[in-house]
Amino acid sequence: MSTIDDLYPISCPFCRISEAYPPEASPIPQLPDPEKVDPQAHVLLSTSHVLAFLDILPIAPGHILLTTRHHYNKLSDLYNASLAAETDTASQREAQEEARESSRALGEWLPIVSRALCKVTGIEDWNIVQNNGERAAQVVPHVHFHLIPRYQEGRRENAGKGKVDVGMLKSWRMFGRGAREDLDDEEAEELVGLLRRALREEVEGAGGGKAKL
Template identity: 80%
Template sequence: MSSVDELYPVSCPFCKIADAYPPEASPVPQSPDPERVDPQAHVILSTPYALAFLDILPIAPGHILLTTRHHYRKLSDLYTTPQHPNHPSSDETQQALESARALGEWLPPLSRALCKVTGIEDWNIVQNNGERAAQVVPHVHFHLIPRYQEGRRENAGKGKVDVGMLKSWRMFGRGAREDLDEEEGEEMAGLLRGALREEVEGGGKAKL
C-alpha cells in the first residue's frame, strides 16, 4: 500500500469538507460558512451522497467540483454488485449505488445552474482516475469547467489573463490557474446556490 493510500481518507480534503457540511433539509444549503475548513470551502450542494463546491484552484470562474460524500478513490470503486472474493456488504453496495446515482443526477442541474450564472454556452465535464490521469485528490470527483467566449475572462481571481488559454481551450495546466479569491468565491457560490435552488424547486426542467 502506498503512503498516499495510507493517508486517505483520514486526511482527505474532500472527506473533511463532507464532515464539516452534513446534509441539510434542502440539498442546497442556505448560507454555509466557508470557514468551517481550511482552506475555505464554498459549498453549493450537500446531500447524503453528493457534495459540490468551488475548486480552490479554478481553471475559470465558476469551476465546480462534484464529489461523493463517502470516500471512493476512483470511479471504478463505485461498485453496484457484489465482487468476489472480497465482495462488500449489502449496505456498502447500496451506499455505492446511491453515490453513483447521485453523481449522475446532479450533473445536469449543476450544469444548468453554471450556465445561468456565468452566461457561458460551453463547458467541460472532466473526471480523472489515478495520478497518471491527473487526479490530484484521490477521492472520486467531477470537474465542471466553464469555457468563456473569446474576449471573456477565462482565468480566476484578479491575476493576468492567459490569452493562450482562451485560444487553445487547454484542459489542465497549473500555469493557467490561480488560487480562488475568497470574496469572489463566496459571491460565485451564492449565485450558484440560488440558481441550483431554482433548478430543484422547478423540478430541473430549466432549459439552457
C-alpha cells in the same frame, strides 16, 4: 472491501469537507461557513450522497467540483454488481448500497449543476472531466468531476480582478498548476451565492415543486 465505517479517510481533503458540511433539509445549503475547513470551502450543494464546491485552483471562473460524500478513490470503486452479489455481511451490503446511491446521485446532479453553471456564467460550452489515478492527473484520490466553463469571445474574458490569463480561458489546456490561479475568496463568495440561487431554481422548478433527488 470497504464498509460504511471506514469511508472517511482523515487525510483526504474532500472527506474533511464532507464531514464539515453534513446534508441539510435542502440539498442547497443556505449560508455555509466557508471557514469550517482550511483552505476555505465554498459549498453549493450538500446531499446525503454528493457535494459540490468551487475548485480552489480554478482553470476558469466558475470551475466546480462534484464529488461523492463517502470516500471512493476511483470511479471503478463505486457500485459493482458482481461484488454486491458476493457480499455476505450487513456492513458490506450497506456499503454497496451506498455506492449504488452515490453513483446515481452523480448522474442526477451533473446536468442540474451544469445548467446552474451556464445560467450564472453565461457560457454555452463547458468541460466535464473525471480523472482516475496519478497518471491521469488525479490530484485528490477521491472520486470527483470537474465542471470547467469555456467562455465565448467577449464574455467575461477577465475574471474579477483580472488575475486569470485570457489565453488560458480560451485554450483546451486542462490541467497543471501553471495554468491555474488561487481562488479569490471574496469573489468566490459572490459567485457561490449566485450558483446556490440558480441551483434552487433548478431544483424547485418553475412551478415551485421540489425535484426528487
